[in-house]
Each structure stands twice: as structure tokens, then as C-alpha cells.
Amino acid sequence: MNLSSLSASSASSHPLASYGWDEGWEAEFAPYAEQGLLPGRVVRVDRGQCDVVTPVGTVRADTEFVVPRDPMKVVCTGDWVAVDPEGSDPRYVRTLLPRRTAFVRSTSSKRSEGQVLATNIDHVVICVSLAVDLDLGRIERFLALAMSGSGGEAPLHTSALSWESGAQPLVVLTKADLVPDAVTRAHLVQDVELSAPGVTVLTVSAVEGDGLDVLVGLVSGGTSVLLGQSGAGKSTLANALLGEDVMEVQAARDVDGKGRHTTTTRNLLALPGGGVLIDTPGLRGVGLWDAESGVGQVFSEIEELAERCRFHDCAHDAEPGCAVREAVESGELPHRRLESYRKLMRENQWIVAKTDARVRAELRREWKRRGAAGRAAMELKRGRR
Known part of the structure; x- marks a missing residue:
């Protein structure tokens, strides 16, 4: 040997x-x-x-x-x-020891700091409750952070889908028993899949056990972290995966489906079928942190379209020959996706600019360029009048 x-x-x-x-x-x-x-x-x-x-x-x-x-x-x-x-x-x-991966969000601090929520993770399980209306923008935000993997200090693992963070993202639609109609559930899954290209989307009912066997198979190797808002059913799901009531659970409010913070600390627990689970408190705010690569992966279809734009620095706004805008106009790309992409890219750029003088200078130049373009357009309009 x-x-x-x-x-x-x-x-x-x-x-x-x-x-x-x-x-x-x-x-x-x-x-x-x-x-x-x-x-x-x-x-x-x-x-x-x-x-x-x-x-x-x-x-x-x-x-x-x-x-x-x-x-x-x-x-x-x-x-x-x-x-x-x-x-x-x-x-x-x-x-x-040097971290392989980390899930990091920005804090509300004016000092532009990151907050590490969990480390050395292989699977990021984003829990979304079917008891309330789907917030596709929030799902995209979670995925962008999951795929960016900020904070790694050693070479990161690569998953089957080669996510840059090394952690495999997974969206779990919880409380599936509250949507008994199979056709409605299928439509909801399709909506999420369109917002999470290449990501596995599961419907699970921790109460009835539906979908749990598939989830157990996916998280049985490595470390998984459960993320989501309060009331998303993370603690109930954790108990179902653990096979016992380890995490405290409270019912969500009937009025809006929101829950209280039943989990107040991040806890790491070994799963009986193999693997490790980290349960986290519900997240009200999920600020981006060095997530440009993650945003690019979540909106991979926009990045691919952008390669066909006439100008390499196209802002997909009013430039001629913009393949992204043409896709929106033809219905190939939902306008909501483009707006969400723009919002997350702007937010991430602003976070980076707080600590990077070069990025701040680039932003100022871009603002000046757009201001000059806007003034020129106004002058042209006045001249025509």
C-alpha cells in the first residue's frame, strides 16, 4: 500500500x-x-x-x-x-485551517464589511416556502451569493456543474403539501428553474415526507448549509433530515406566512445517512459581497447574449446592436430578468467601489459619460423642436 x-x-x-x-x-x-x-x-x-x-x-x-x-x-x-x-x-x-469555501454577505455596517455565515460547505440549500408568493428576485440574490463563494483561501472544490464557488447550489421549495395541485406546483417549479438556470429545484414536504429521499441523496456527501427567510421551513426540514426534533420549530403566521426566528445561532449537525448539515437563522437582508462571478452565473443567458452585442461595453440600455435588448423585445428574455440582473450588478459594483479606488474612478467616469450622453440627447431634442 x-x-x-x-x-x-x-x-x-x-x-x-x-x-x-x-x-x-x-x-x-x-x-x-x-x-x-x-x-x-x-x-x-x-x-x-x-x-x-x-x-x-x-x-x-x-x-x-x-x-x-x-x-x-x-x-x-x-x-x-x-x-x-x-x-x-x-x-x-x-x-x-484555510477555508475551502465560505458563504458571505455584506453587513448593514457603513464600514463595508462582509459577514461569514458558514464555511467549508459543499451544498448551498436555498429554502423557499410555497406558503407565500414566490420572490424570484430574492432567489436570484441567494444564488448569486452561493455561486460567488467569497472567502475561500485554498483551492476550491469543483462540483459536477463546475460552480465557481465550489459549492453546489440547490433550491428546495418547502411546504409542498400546502399546494396540493400538481399542475400548480409544476408551474411554480418552472418559474424557479427559469430564474436558476442549471440549478436543481426540488419540491419537498417535511410534514408528509414527499421529496425527502431525493434531498437526502443529494446532501448525504459533504457539508450542506440551509439558507432562507424566517418561515421558510428550514428548521422543520432540518429535523426531517436528522430524523429527530433537534431544532425548535414555530408555526408561521397565517396572515402572511412569515415566521419568527426559531433558530438564533448557526448549528452544525451530522446527518444519520452521512454528510453534515448547518442550519442558519432566517435572513431578512441578503446583501451582496464580491458576487460578480455569481451574478454572471445566475444570469448566464444574459452574459451569453451580451457577447453578441455590437459594443463590448454595452450597457444594454439604448446602444445600437444590443443583443440583450433585442432578446427582451422579442420575448426571448423576460424583462424582469434583465432588471434583476442590472440591480444586482449595480449593487455589487457599489459594494466593491467602497473599498476599491480603481472601481470608484471607473464608476465616476461612467456617470460622467452617461450624464454627457443625456445632455447631448436633450440638446438634440431641443434642436429638433
Whole structure:
């Protein structure tokens, strides 16, 4: 047996194998093993401390030694870490292992900061309730973030569909039992599929068990994170996948289908059929963060059309020979999709411009160009009069 086979065998029999430990993490951790530290995965973070599952069980550790200036590098649920061995009092997390992937959103802070919601994830499960009207724009926003994968520090995994983030996106339409008509459900799935090209879309009823077997098969390997608004049924779905009532559940309001924040922390749990699940609190705001590549993937048909535009820097507004605008006029491309694309691209550009002087300068030049074009058009109109 060669050394690589020995390493793979060692990783698969490791006490943390069910939490995602593999030969890659084993190699990353090797220098810390020589220092007598323990490997572990963060299953919950709470006020400067975290719960870490290690080969000797789940331990409570202080994060004081890894409080960086960069908010993107704070300890997060899903991180692999090196912690003090048994007998240490207090016990500290000594370092983070390089993240493979991360789901990041922008905060409401005026300092233009990112917030890491989950790390080292292989599947991003976006939960959308069928108990309320579909918000296709919000689904596109979640997908753009899921596909951007900001925050990765090591080479990212590649999924079957080669998403740039390395994390496979998946849209789960929950509470399917509340839409008993099969034709109506099929139309809703089609609407979402048109807004999520290349992404698997499932309808699931956690109450009746419909669709759960397919979902279990998709998330049984790797780490999955559940994302969505309050009332989307994430905790109910998590309990169904876990086979027991681990997460607290509250009924959504009858008036608008919205729910309360039953999950207040991000929790990492091993699934009985294999794989790991991270449940997250409901997200009211989902600000983009360095998501240009993700937006491009979500709106891949617009990016492909743009390649046929006469001008390479076409804004798809009033330029002659615009293939995107022609597709809208012919009905090939829904106008809603183009407006959503423009909105997300503008928002992402604005976020990037806050910290990138070059992008800010480009934005100013573009604003001046458009202003001059607008004034020229007005002058031309006055001249004709």
C-alpha cells in the first residue's frame, strides 16, 4: 500500500470522518499535530466561545487567540480548527485551517464589511416556502451569493456543474403539501428553474415526507448549509433530515406566512445517512459581497447574449446592436430578468467601489459619460423642436 492510500485510509477511519475530515484536512493539520494540538470542527459559535467537535468529544473553547482585524476571518460554524489538548484550562482555539469555501454577505455596517455565515460547505440549500408568493428576485440574490463563494483561501472544490464557488447550489421549495395541485406546483417549479438556470429545484414536504429521499441523496456527501427567510421551513426540514426534533420549530403566521426566528445561532449537525448539515437563522437582508462571478452565473443567458452585442461595453440600455435588448423585445428574455440582473450588478459594483479606488474612478467616469450622453440627447431634442 502506497503512502497516499495509507493517508486516505487513515482519514476515512478518523473519529471526525463523519464531520467531513479527509486527507486534505489531515495534511493541513499536520504541523499542528506536531505541536500536540487537537483537530476539530466548529459546530456553534457564541460570544467569544465556540463548541468544537474533536476526536475526544465536543469541547468548549475560547476564541481569544484568533480574533483578527479582518471580520472575514473570525471563527465561524463549519471552520476546521486546532485547539488545546485535554487538560488545558482554559482551552483555546489556536488557529483556523484555510477555508475551502465560505458563504458571505455584506453587513448593514457603513464600514463595508462582509459577514461569514458558514464555511467549508459543499451544498448551498436555498429554502423557499410555497406558503407565500414566490420572490424570484430574492432567489436570484441567494444564488448569486452561493455561486460567488467569497472567502475561500485554498483551492476550491469543483462540483459536477463546475460552480465557481465550489459549492453546489440547490433550491428546495418547502411546504409542498400546502399546494396540493400538481399542475400548480409544476408551474411554480418552472418559474424557479427559469430564474436558476442549471440549478436543481426540488419540491419537498417535511410534514408528509414527499421529496425527502431525493434531498437526502443529494446532501448525504459533504457539508450542506440551509439558507432562507424566517418561515421558510428550514428548521422543520432540518429535523426531517436528522430524523429527530433537534431544532425548535414555530408555526408561521397565517396572515402572511412569515415566521419568527426559531433558530438564533448557526448549528452544525451530522446527518444519520452521512454528510453534515448547518442550519442558519432566517435572513431578512441578503446583501451582496464580491458576487460578480455569481451574478454572471445566475444570469448566464444574459452574459451569453451580451457577447453578441455590437459594443463590448454595452450597457444594454439604448446602444445600437444590443443583443440583450433585442432578446427582451422579442420575448426571448423576460424583462424582469434583465432588471434583476442590472440591480444586482449595480449593487455589487457599489459594494466593491467602497473599498476599491480603481472601481470608484471607473464608476465616476461612467456617470460622467452617461450624464454627457443625456445632455447631448436633450440638446438634440431641443434642436429638433
